[in-house]
Amino acid sequence: MKKELHYLTLLLLVILVSCGTQKGDTEDKAASETSESAAEAIEQAPMDIKGEEVTYEADSISMNGFIAYNxxxxxxxxxxxxxxxxxxHNDYARKRAKMLAEMGYVALAVDMYGDGLQADHPEDAGKFSSAVFQNLDGAKARxxxxxEVLKGNPATDSTKIAAIGYCFGGGVVLHAARFGFPLAGVVSFHGSLDTATPAAEGDIKAxxxxxxxxxxxxxxxxxxxxxxxxxxDAGANLTFKAYEGAKHSFTNPDADTVGQKFELPLAYNEAADKASWEDMKVFFDGIFDN
Structure with a gap:
């Protein structure tokens, strides 16, 4: 019996060696399992999404934000x-903040206009958004x-901050990257790409x-x-995704209604909406090592 056990032990060692089970492989596997365990812990956490109104001041203006977390x-x-x-700052921005909270993040829907200001007509929206980009120092402060408010939330890991933006907001987060703000990454959805202040080599950290x-x-x-x-030219770490058939505001289900109302070329595209959200998830997994 002892002899048979001895042969079985040798056979097991041969199999392990032939499969390349070395220290590095074991550590990689352990790290992978730890990462998967962390992701599973988020998925298995009780879903209790909280949404809280937050007020803060910047650029001599009061801002009305909304923070969401599980x-x-x-x-x-x-x-x-x-x-x-x-x-x-409207219900759509808050909806996206809640979706991010469901994914296991703390999300702050910001107020870039101040006082929770909202536009009901494209002419007003154009005025509000132009005023922000014409006052870059104020935009930076806001x-x-x-x-700072997001980092101050007890549930937030202040060393891991990113930003996403839609249309005007997409332009804002791209400018935040150009300014070299300490962000792990930014995601622009159907955002403006032009700038009067192009980034120089080394400016962009996100x-x-x-x-x-x-x-x-x-x-x-x-x-x-x-x-x-x-x-x-700036040496940025850029991933550019273009979704075929997608028009402006392709992530917003209300785009068609608004487009028809104001005769604007806006259209929701469900396929592009879902694909871009999945691309964002992969992007976040990469920058946060989830």
Whole structure:
């Protein structure tokens, strides 16, 4: 019997060696299992999404934000800033903040206009958004204050902060990256790409994901190519996704109604909406090592 056990032991050792089970492989497997365990812990955490109104001041203006997180989840987690469309801080921005909270993040839907200002007409939206970009010092102060508020939430891991933005908000987060703000990454959904202050080499610290509608009439081919060149010259870590058939505001289910009302070329695209959200998830997994 002892002899048989001895042979079985030798056979097992041979199999382990032949399969390449060495220290490095074991450590890699353990790290992978730890990562998977952390992800599973988030998925298995009780879903108790809390949404809280937050008020903060910057640029001599009061800002009305909305922070969302899963109260059923323990420990700290990465924080995501959500920057609204040119319509202002509305239910759509809050909806996205809640979706991020369901994924295991702390999300702050920011107020870039101040006082919770919202536009009901494109002319007003254009005025509000233009005023922000014409006052870049003020825009920086508003964004950085929102980041400070997000970092101050007890559930937020202050060392892991990113930002996403839609349309106007997409332009805002890309400018935040250009300014070299301490962000792990930014994601622009059908956002503006042009800038009067292009980034120089070494300016951009954040990884960048651009989710672009290939048929967006508001963003020209020249703008796309110019943006890609700017990012290449700056040495940015850029991922650029273009979704075929997608027009402006392709992530917003209300885009068709608004487009028809104001005769604007806006259209929701369910396939592009889902694909871009999945691309964002992969992007976040990469920058946060989830």
């Amino acid at each position: 109260a059923g989840q323990t420990g700290t987690r990465p924080g995501i800033l959500v920057v609204h469309e040119w319509w202002g 964004f950085l204050k929102a980041m 990884a960048i994901l651009v989710c672009h509608g290939a048929d967006d009439p508001f963003v020209s081919t020249e703008s796309v190519e110019g943006f890609k060149k700017e990012m290449a």
